[in-house]
Amino acid sequence: MKTITTTEVQQLIEQGEKLNLIDVREADEVATGIIPGAQHISLGLIEFKMQDLDKKTPYIMVCRSGGRSGQATAFLEQQGFDVTNMNGGMMMWAGETK
Template sequence: MSSKTIEPKEVERLLESDNPLNIIDVRENDEVAQGMIPTATHIPLGEMPERTHELDLNKEYIMVCRSGKRSEKACAILASNQFNVVNMSGGMLSWKGKTTIK
């Protein structure tokens, strides 16, 4: 089962139009240390099952990783818990927008 996807360019466009996006970066700490989408929340994929309580069932989440594979797994975990999720296709490898170091 593949999840809904969104293109990185569309995520960037939505961020520029000041839409409040809920972006979750599921990469590992060392990857995130090299830069992530400025408004993203970092929840490593391995911690996702025990951290779903931090998320709101009434919000839509855009899942991000390096290439789009781990975020697809994260989408499957969250979707099975009734969360509304979208996978950013291509991951950070395809991201051309701003990044921030947290």
């Protein structure tokens, strides 16, 4: 499984990179703050929403601490998607949220 740190993600955003972030936390967690531009698909809906994703597009999976996003990353990887898990999740995120 590919991984990336929160610091690396923040640096890429600050450099103007267009990242495809998917936040797999529950709605009440996302309401406390989400990385600007991230798409919210809770972990329980990933299986049903994956038809809306493009297998050629790289995605970075985000959750609270890295566990659920790791599950989502492993699942989507098995389905042929290009996915990376953001280690540490929002608990380690020091960047902007909305």
